[in-house]
Amino acid sequence: MGLQDMIEGKRQWRGHVARVKALPPDYRIVYDEIQRYLFKVGPVGLLDGGLLPELVEFFEESAAAGRGVLEVTGTDVAAFVDDLIKDTPTESGAD
Known part of the structure; x- marks a missing residue:
């Protein structure tokens, strides 16, 4: 990975974090817990994939539709x- 790739990755991560911070508080809490869990046991290549950005997009759309976070994730x-x-x-x- 070259320097330009690292800079671009950092820029993308900062944009991602800004989107997370813009979520309603209940969504942020659940997102943070999901992220911690995924960083511990998540898929190989988690940071290379689109799972976290897709999750944020899903949460943004759900919040915009007026749905509570537990309505979209379920209570578990x-x-x-x-x-x-x-x-x-x-x-x-542990697959």
Whole structure:
């Protein structure tokens, strides 16, 4: 990975973080918990893929539609995340 790639990656991450901060508080709390979980046991290549940006987009659309975060994830957020990554190899090897 070259210097330009690292700079671009950092720019994209900062944009992503800004989008997360713009979410309603309940969505931010759930997103932060999901992100922590994914960084521990998430799919290999999580940072290279589009899962987190897609999750933010899904949350943005749901919030704009006036839906509560638990309406879209269900009350078992861990099951929601496990369903998102069910077909991907994980860092922990516990597929």
